Amino acid sequence: MNQTEIMKEPRDCFAVLQLFPEPYRQKVRMALESAGGRGVPDRQPLSIGGASHSRQRYTCGLQEIRFRIGRPVLFYIDGEEWFATEDGSLQKTLQPALQWIASRKEILQIIQHICRYSMYAYEEELGKGFISTAFGCRVGVAGEVLMGTDGSVKNIRCISSLNIRVAHEAKGIAGVVLPYLYEEKKLCSTLLISPPGCGKTTLLRDIIRMVSDGNRLAGGMTVGVVDERSELAGCCDGIAVNDLGMRTDILDGCLKAVGMLMLLRSMAPDVVAVDELGDREDTTALEQVLKCGCSVLATVHGGSYEELSRKRFLQPLLQAGAFQRYLVLKHCDGTFFVEQVRDGDGQLLASGLACCA
DSSP, X not given: OOHHHHHTSOSSGGGGGGGSOTTHHHHHHHHXXXXXXXXXXXXXXXXXXTEEEEEEEOTTOEEEEEEETTSBOEEEETTEEEEEBTXXXXXSSOOTTTBOBOOHHHHHHHHHHXXXXXXXXXXXXXXXXXXXXXXXXXXXEEEEEEEOTTSOEEEEEEEEEEEEXXXXXXXXXXXXXXXXSEETTEEOOEEEEEXXXXXXXXXXXXXXXXXXXXXXXXXXXXXXXXXXXXXXXXXXXXXXXXXXXXXXXXXXXXXXHHHHHHHHHHTOOSEEEESOOOSHHHHHHHHHHHHTTOEEEEEEXXXXXXXXXXXXXXXXXXXXXXXXXXXXXXXXXXXXXXXXXXXXXXXXXXXXXXXXX
């Protein structure tokens, strides 16, 4: 499939089917259909803080498919775990006689298909522990690790586990939080706080798009994105599969600490965006970005605003007042919402904002 055909693929969870060779593709398709995936949006009421909100759910809300040799194949849909059966249905409870048990042969055939039957060409990516695909999905791998003489990981062979993560592009969900992210038409540096699986990457992606394209609050801005794990843009051959806006420049597969400084030197961004701050190197580079007058959009793992005080690597940024806005995300009834919007002093500005397209 060429890049033009890829870009025409429907932006829903059925793009994941392209990652599977037959007959596994048909089995996965049947499982998704049994979960209610038809590619048609449906609207259901969502109650947050006593108020009713509209939500839009696409297909069946597929998040992950996990394969482990000799173990049941698991689907994660709207935050819930499902067991796949050999006949392509999904069950909430384990049924040993019916279960789809992943074999080494199946995992090898799937990973070969994902690598376009050239595992050698993907050796460098496999050494990072994941493969970025043309459909915005990321495939994590585990198995026997081959170490280099310098202590780095050269490759992962004898692959025993696959984690196929489906990227969700939900355009428009950032509209509800945008009014809180600007002061006098200037974008506030913002940190998104969320446990895994609560939509922080999805929301960050749409904030980037709306900031880059311009919106009712301000004109478009030049955004530089360091997409270390290829989750935000989902680049294939350097071209973003996900829409990050018309004024966005992307460094794909680059370390955040390195990429932020590269963007400052080469692309003169107004805004720098990164996903999942994780260590002191990240925050040191981010400090340099802020000193150059750029706004920052970033995410970090956490369950609450109060939890930030326990992350030592963030303390220099917090003490310097680096962020003017904090968004705390939560998961509820198959969708996610912004539980809190706080200003740089920690004062609550809004709560219970449903993120719906």
